[in-house]
Amino acid sequence: MPDIATSNRQNLDEHDPRVLLLVEIVKKVVTNLIGKRTDLAEKIKRQQDNLLARQNDNAKKQFTKEVESEVENFPGLNESQKSTLTTIVANKIKGDVVPKSDYIVFISHSREDKIITDFIYHILKHKGAKDSEFFYTSRDDNVDQYENPESLAVQIKQNILKDNVLLLYLTSNAYKASEFCMFEGGAGWATRSVGEYIVLSLTYPEMPKFITNGKLEFCFEKNKDIPLDRSTYLFVLKMLNKIIRHLNAGRHANAENEISEFAESTIPSDLELSKQKQLVTDFMDNDIKEYWDFYITKKLQPYMDKRHKLEYDRNNDK
Incomplete structure (x- = not known):
């Protein structure tokens, strides 16, 4: 049969059985790809959300460690007071504030x-x-x-x-x-x-x-x-x-x-x-x-x- 390829889609006979068959094949492929793309986007978003949550949690833990280290240098504080001060400062960042994480x-x-x-x-x-x-x-x-x-x-x-x-x-x-x-x-x-x-x-x-x-x-x-x-x-x-x-x-x-x-x-x-x-x-x-x-x-x-x-x-x- 003659080749149906043309330089533009307007010259295609949309009623040609080969074109109709091609449309059916491509429609299934595209529909499948769209579904996979949607699933992948949702998966990536979940991974990004989990990574951000871990980063925020780790940043706050690291900040707490640094506060604890700094408090150790305060003269005149006993261990209980140092622990209390560290806890108070660390609790201040449990909201939306994220400590810097660029070291x-x-x-x-x-x-x-x-x-x-x-x-x-x-x-x-x-x-x-x-x-x-x-x-x-x-x-x-x-x-x-x-x-x-x-x-x-x-x-x-x-x-x-x-x-x-x-x-x-x-x-x-x-x-x-x-x-x-x-x-x-x-x-x-x-x-x-x-x-x-x-x-x-x-x-x-x-x-x-x-x-x-x-x-x-x-x-x-x-x-x-x-x-x-x-x-x-x-x-x-x-x-x-x-x-x-x-x-x-x-x-x-x-x-x-x-x-x-x-x-x-x-x-x-x-x-x-x-x-x-x-x-x-x-x-x-x-x-x-x-x-x-x-x-x-x-x-x-x-x-x-x-x-x-x-x-x-x-x-x-x-």
């Missing part, structure tokens, strides 16, 4: 020192952290949004004032010479309690006094070197796990998969290592060693040369 880490640093912050950023990305969980202006995988200095200032202000941001400072003389860096440091000092940020520095004299917190503080440089020795490794391990726990709080609130922490390690004493003919590095996490070597050790010499040349020039200018 990020804000890495405040000078681009001159990016070999260290690159290590932190990329090892956390390797563990499963997402781009959206960072405010890190020196990352090479996404820099377009930071090209406008005025836009950057606004983003810094917006991000640093969020309730669920963990601030990490890497300070140096280059940091203290940067207007943006000192703005970040001052904003963090003004809006956070001493336990809500991490302070890293190259040396202690390069750490701005107003952001020292006496808690998570560490200096990396030792005799113009940044070695991954016992003390550095143990601090890095503690710091990375603190960041992971912070990000996991947001993931728990959003009913998302959490990031696994780095395994805590016990490194034998130098005497025991000598007896066993082992090295400190034998007891370190392999990923941390690999990323440290790639981002810091292999780039250390030119970084140090430039860093100390700038320091020499600054001293001569004075």
Whole structure:
């Protein structure tokens, strides 16, 4: 029989038996698809409602935990009073108010020192952290949004004032010479309690006094070197796990998969290592060693040369 296909439907003979048969076939298919689409839409809506309910519930539970942690720092309260205060505050959010569930880490640093912050950023990305969980202006995988200095200032202000941001400072003389860096440091000092940020520095004299917190503080440089020795490794391990726990709080609130922490390690004493003919590095996490070597050790010499040349020039200018 001749082909019934045409360039437009007006030329079809609607009474052609083949067209009538095709209409009957397609009508059943379309009716079936519409029914399936309606069922699927209802199923998706139920899933979304259940997910939102879990997210709200988890966010409120996480908020309660944070309130409980903050109340622990109140002097003069006994355990019963602390429990009562936590309950009162937590009950205030049982209505339609949903606590913030966006938890990020804000890495405040000078681009001159990016070999260290690159290590932190990329090892956390390797563990499963997402781009959206960072405010890190020196990352090479996404820099377009930071090209406008005025836009950057606004983003810094917006991000640093969020309730669920963990601030990490890497300070140096280059940091203290940067207007943006000192703005970040001052904003963090003004809006956070001493336990809500991490302070890293190259040396202690390069750490701005107003952001020292006496808690998570560490200096990396030792005799113009940044070695991954016992003390550095143990601090890095503690710091990375603190960041992971912070990000996991947001993931728990959003009913998302959490990031696994780095395994805590016990490194034998130098005497025991000598007896066993082992090295400190034998007891370190392999990923941390690999990323440290790639981002810091292999780039250390030119970084140090430039860093100390700038320091020499600054001293001569004075």
